[in-house]
Amino acid sequence: MDNTSQILERSAELFSGQRLLLVNPAADTLTRSLAADWTLWSWDFSVAHGLANQLPADKLVFSHLCPAVDALDAAILVMPKAIERAEYALAQMAPLLAAGKPLYLVGEKKGGVTRAERLLSQFGARPEKLDSARHCQLWRVVVDRVAKPFNLQDWQQHYTLELADQKIDLLSLPGVFSHGRLDEGSELLLEEHSALRGKVLDFGCGSGVLSIALARRNPDCQFELVDVDALAIYCAEQSLKLNDVEAQVYASDGLSEVHGRYTSVISNPPFHTGIRQDTSIAERFFSQVTRNLQPRGELRIVANGFLRYPPLIEQHIGPCQVLRENNRFKVYSAVVPG
Template sequence: MDPRSQVLLRQAELFHGELLLAGLPADDLLGQLPAAHGWSWHQGEQQRLAARFPQRSHFGTEPPERRFDAAVLFLPKSRELADYLLQSLAARLPGLPLYLVGEKRGGIERAARQLSLYGTPRKLDSARHSQLWQVAIDKVPKRPDLLALAQRFSLDLAEGPLTVVSLPGVFSHGRLDAGSELLLSHLDGLTPGRLLDFGCGAGVIGATLKRRYAAAEVFLLDVDAFALQSSQLTLEANGLQAEVLAGDGIDAAPGSLDGILSNPPFHQGVRTDYQASEHLIAQARHHLRAGGELRLVANAFLRYPALIERHLGPCATLAEGGGFRVYSAQRRS
């Protein structure tokens, strides 16, 4: 069981009545707290929770519209996202308790100070390298407008300016990261058939593909609800149409693709984790047609070429700069 869940269960007597667990891990916590309901924005965790606890977990960027007697927020990595989530929960809990749990190395002590906006916070427990804090909501905020928190910026592309819309918690919130910038400059020469932006984030790559290859069928895939909504907003801001898909990894991608483009994710919470990237490389051939291309950008120190050649075919380095490389390989027939 997740260490944060273990800390909660050390104080299980506090959690009676209808309880909302926001950002909960996909462990047995809902089984241990039978009156609790989950709210997840991670599609993979939501799928695992829904399989074990049907109708007891909600997926999306907004809390479920139902009454709760208390809520627990599992601290996310992003401070901007934590701000939004705390305000969303506090607005629904006048006079009721809000709990915050997180790992010490994830910044729980700093984040706990944010609770003072809504009352007087107090630390309840510290164990398993995690802490549990509580505040009774006596300063009730307004419900936050998520769209008002979006950051917008413009990219000057060959086809004209592209407006990018990103929500709190989305990778590289409010700016273009160096890896995506390098990949954006090397999107020529693709077969304009069925193209996938894997780990789409705010939709920069997917929107650019649709702008450049107007006749192509473009898909944008991500595991995170805030990323999915950001991608949809980016497409709408530029008058583009593409299919935005929720899924946990490349296994959720459609088949018979002519190209998979990606600046693949490498974080899970506060930890660095290359599993999704390596699984993408290992499984891309099952989603590409014969001759279809995987084109991705990655940190130059990662030994991806050998892995790519093992699963797809000869790997070419299309570009290098800023500590990143763009790799390309076509599926063998």
């Protein structure tokens, strides 16, 4: 079990038999080993998918919004990697708790749980640290009044990007890459104007910026966008609408739900996930993407120049060409042999 689940299990006397909301859970067996009336909210498709056989569908919600659970005894947030995502989640959880009910925060010390006191203090006086073990801490605050209702509009950020050839309106939510601005790598990828053809897959779409810009330049292409994060999916859908671009958007863990074959696959692949530097998602993506590329299909990605992706791309797809580069990023293209 994840360290955060182990520390919750150690405090089973606080939770057993209660009606609980657990937010941002790990994909492990906590809800089996700690008997309670659990409702889980995850925005991570890989976690929701991993837990699907453990809970009935109405008790496991994959969404950008928290399920409205009534008569809760307590709510528990597992600290997300982005602090603004923690604030977004707590703002939805707290109004579900009656005055006098506890709100818990659990997380790894390296993962920012040390900010628990500040995060929790807006919902009640004197948050307390209950336990510290396995590099994790468990915090609690007793909610002293019903918190103000959550309003999604207050958390949505609208912004406009001005590219050389077009303006793009984007909608973003906390923790969606790259909240409120254009990533430098994505910008370099968009400086590459060579044409795309046919069906295009945007892997790890975030708020949808790549597909929107490229769909406008390549109006005959059909775009599909995937991401593991429910907030990214929501933002991409909304951003596509704002820009009158039609495309299909769906959740996928890597290419798990991607069954089509594409003429082009574009991506700014995820590279930091969680506290540690991690390229495993990108590596898995390179090894599997050939299944989804048509003969002569192109993989076009941008990545930090120091990441040793070209040998992997050549191993799985084909000769890897650098289309563009600056002092930090490189745009690579590889074409599957015909």
